[in-house]
Each structure stands twice: as C-alpha cells, then as structure tokens.
Amino acid sequence: xxxxxxxxxxxxxxxxxxxxxxIKADRYKYQTLGKxxxxxxxxxxxxxxxxxxxxxxxxNLGMNVIVLDVNAGAWKLxxxxxxxxxxxxxxxxxxxxxxxxxxxxxxxxxxxxxLTDRDYDYAETVYHQFVRYSGKPVFAMETATVHPLQAFADxxxxxxxxxxxxxxxxxxxxxxPSKSPAPCSLPPAPKPKVVLTWAPHxxxxxxxxPNSFAQWMLAADVDFIITHPExxxxxxxxxxxxxxxxxxxxxxxxxxxxxxxxxSCPGVTRPKDYGKVLHDYHTMxxxxxxxxxxxxxxxxxxxxxLPVRRNMIVSDDVIEAPTSLVIPEAANREISATVVLKRIxxxx
Ligand code: SN0
Numbered sequence: 166x167x168x169x170x171x172x173x174x175x176x177x178x179x180x181x182x183x184x185x186x187x188i189k190a191d192r193y194k195y196q197t198l199g200k201x202x203x204x205x206x207x208x209x210x211x212x213x214x215x216x217x218x219x220x221x222x223x224x225n226l227g228m229n230v231i232v233l234d235v236n237a238g239a240w241k242l243x244x245x246x247x248x249x250x251x252x253x254x255x256x257x258x259x260x261x262x263x264x265x266x267x268x269x270x271x272x273x274x275x276x277x278x279x280l281t282d283r284d285y286d287y288a289e290t291v292y293h294q295f296v297r298y299s300g301k302p303v304f305a306m307e308t309a310t311v312h313p314l315q316a317f318a319d320x321x322x323x324x325x326x327x328x329x330x331x332x333x334x335x336x337x338x339x340x341x342p343s344k345s346p347a348p349c350s351l352p353p354a355p356k357p358k359v360v361l362t363w364a365p366h367x368x369x370x371x372x373x374x375p376n377s378f379a380q381w382m383l384a385a386d387v388d389f390i391i392t393h394p395e396x397x398x399x400x401x402x403x404x405x406x407x408x409x410x411x412x413x414x415x416x417x418x419x420x421x422x423x424x425x426x427x428x429s430c431p432g433v434t435r436p437k438d439y440g441k442v443l444h445d446y447h448t449m450x451x452x453x454x455x456x457x458x459x460x461x462x463x464x465x466x467x468x469x470x471l472p473v474r475r476n477m478i479v480s481d482d483v484i485e486a487p488t489s490l491v492i493p494e495a496a497n498r499e500i501s502a503t504v505v506l507k508r509i510x511x512x513x
Pocket of ligand 1: 307368370371372373374470471472474
C-alpha cells in the first residue's frame with residue numbers, strides 16, 4: 166500500500182477486519198517488520214489520539230518514529246505554488262517535502278481543511294503533494310476530507326460490540342445455534358443500525374470524520390442512516406447509497422449505534438456557505454445527544470471520535486454511561502494504525 170486515504174485502499178474489508186482482530190490479540194506479532202524503518206509524522210494541526218496511537222502502532226512494529234509539529238518550531242510553510250514569498254512563510258512545501266522524504270521510509274500527514282476554498286480542500290492538494298514529491302508511501306492522519314484511521318477504528322469497535330451483546334434481545338432469539346444444519350437454512354445475519362448524527366458546535370469543523378465514517382459504513386455490513394439539519398448534506402462521493410433522514414428522532418428509532426459529530430457546511434446544497442456554521446448554535450441545542458435522544462434508540466451505544474465538547478455534542482450522562490464507547494473506540498486507533506502501517510511496511 167503506497168497511499169491510504171479511502172476504504173478501497175485496504176482492499177477486502179472483511180480481511181482487514183480479521184487482521185485487526187489478530188493484531189489486537191497479539192499486537193507485537195510483527196515487531197521485527199519495521200526494524201531500521203522510520204516513520205515521519207507531520208502535523209499541521211493539533212492531535213492527541215492520532216499522535217499517540219500512531220506512534221504506538223509504529224513501535225509495535227519495531228519502527229523508529231520522528232514527529233514534526235509544523236506549527237511548533239518548524240519554518241512556516243507555503244503550500245501554494247506561484248506565490249511571491251514575501252510574507253511570514255519562510256519555506257515552500259515543494260522543497261520541504263522531498264527533504265522530509267529523505268529522512269524516512271513512511272510519512273503520515275495531518276493537514277485539516279482550510280474550509281475557505283472547497284476545490285482546494287476536496288482535491289486533497291496538500292496530501293497529493295506529499296505523495297508526489299516525497300517518493301515515500303503516505304497515509305492520512307486526517308487530511309482535508311478524510312480521516313480513515315478513525316473510521317477503521319470505528320468499524321473495528323462496532324464489530325466488537327455488535328458481536329458482544331449489542332444485539333437486541335429479539336435479534337438474539339433469532340440466531341440459530343451453531344450446530345444447526347445446512348447454512349442455507351440460516352436467516353440473514355442481523356445487521357446493526359448505525360446512525361451518524363450531526364450535533365451543534367460553536368466553531369467551523371471539517372467534514373473529514375463524517376465523510377470517512379459514511380464511506381466506511383457504506384462499505385461494511387450495516388444499515389446506515391445520516392441525520393442532520395438541512396444544508397449540512399455531505400459530499401455524495403462519500404455518502405452515495407446512504408439514507409438521509411432530516412428528522413433526528415425518526416433516524417434514532419431502533420438505532421444500535423449512535424455516532425455523533427459536528428461538521429460545517431460541506432457546500433453541496435449551499436455552495437456559497439462552504440465551511441460555515443449555518444445557524445447560531447444556541448438555536449440548535451435540541452440536536453445535542455442527551456438521555457432523551459438515547460431513549461428513542463434500541464439501547465444504542467454512543468460513539469464519537471473525540472475530542473468532544475460536552476453538553477454541546479453530547480450530555481455528560483450519555484458520554485459517561487456504560488453504553489458509551491468513546492474510550493474503547495480511541496483505544497482501537499492503535500489497532501487500525503498497526504494494520505495500516507504493517508501493510509505499508511510489507512509493500513516497501
Ligand atoms: C477535528 C475535526 O475534524 O472535527 C478533529 C477530530 C478528530 N476536531 C476539532 O478540530 C475540534 C476542535 C474543537 O475546538 O472542538
């Protein structure tokens with residue numbers, strides 16, 4: 166694997182999930198694979214989970230790790246070609262990238278959407294410059310439009326908890342005991358109902374997390390619904406085939422997993438509003454996931470990628486409830502990153 170942005174980059178998803186379960190059972194199994202190989206992680210934006218989990222994943226594989234926080238001591242980098250560099254930016258990415266590539270074997274990039282120029286963001290301009298000019302395999306650690314390591318960890322988490330008691334009683338009763346005869350007599354395996362819900366936030370946030378979550382859920386064996394206020398329609402490149410339900414209560418009914426996230430206007434139905442918060446958040450607080458919202462579901466598990474703003478996105482009681490998966494979900498970031506780095510190392 167030379168590039169990791171989309172679910173398709175992993176190939177067969179079932180096989181990737183099986184591999185994730187194997188890695189989780191023995192995360193040091195490939196501890197010599199990365200010997201004398203160096204991972205460079207480049208951060209243009211803040212990080213907690215991505216930085217720690219990806220570094221840990223690299224260590225599981227025996228790699229060396231260098232981290233560059235571009236905003237904490239590096240030269241300020243120009244990213245656009247053709248500009249006269251008479252401002253505060255001292256170095257161009259077009260020199261910086263091959264230099265970075267010369268010190269490492271694999272590069273991870275965190276570069277959020279600027280949220281002003283939709284075409285620039287959705288072309289994944291910065292990411293593709295790294296692919297083109299570094300000469301090294303590159304993977305996304307949240308880029309302008311995607312966060313695949315998060316979505317992979319989310320899917321691993323859903324698989325784990327759907328298998329372990331997240332099924333409703335009714336569905337449990339329909340499962341035929343394992344000794345039953347011909348497989349053709351089995352009823353179709355019940356799928357979890359997974360709901361991606363928009364929730365309020367005071368700032369403009371990227372669409373990367375919901376884009377990837379939608380893309381991965383649509384590739385997985387789940388029933389998937391998205392709910393958000395009008396104007397927040399995500400790019401169909403990521404959501405084609407998903408059901409969109411503008412009534413949040415209807416969407417939540419019978420849900421097994423609630424995945425909350427804020428995102429700014431994706432500029433699909435309202436191109437001029439790309440990257441904007443469409444309404445004063447004080448008027449949108451009825452979208453905050455609280456105990457009443459969860460009571461509409463099938464005792465759903467609550468998920469969020471973190472960091473989360475409590476009592477904006479989710480109430481204290483819902484995120485602290487035993488049905489909240491935010492911590493196991495974050496822990497699975499180490500697993501998704503280990504699988505991805507392992508596959509990149511195997512293709513070097
Ligand atoms: C980022 C986002 O894409 O929404 C990263 C999520 C993994 N989140 C934020 O920037 C939150 C910032 C805030 O102030 O709440």
